[in-house]
Amino acid sequence: MVHCTECGEELTEASDVEFLDLDAKISGLFRSSKRFYVVGCSNCGAAIGSGVAGGGD
Structure with a gap:
């Protein structure tokens, strides 16, 4: 299981x-x-991660 690190x-x-x-x-x-x-996290709003998504033009 994965848990939010904040809440x-x-x-x-x-x-x-x-x-x-x-x-x-x-x-x-x-x-x-x-x-x-x-x-x-939709419960407390803490940022869990970030990234970049790419796509063709």
Whole structure:
């Protein structure tokens, strides 16, 4: 099981976390879109992780 490090809530379903889209940019040699996001606990709002998702243009 995975737990939130802040409140201890058990994270078992996709609805237990929320994905917050921070920014989208098109750049680079291949002009691909990059989306920056933060994953937060839906119980207390603490940031659990972050990342970059890419896609073709």
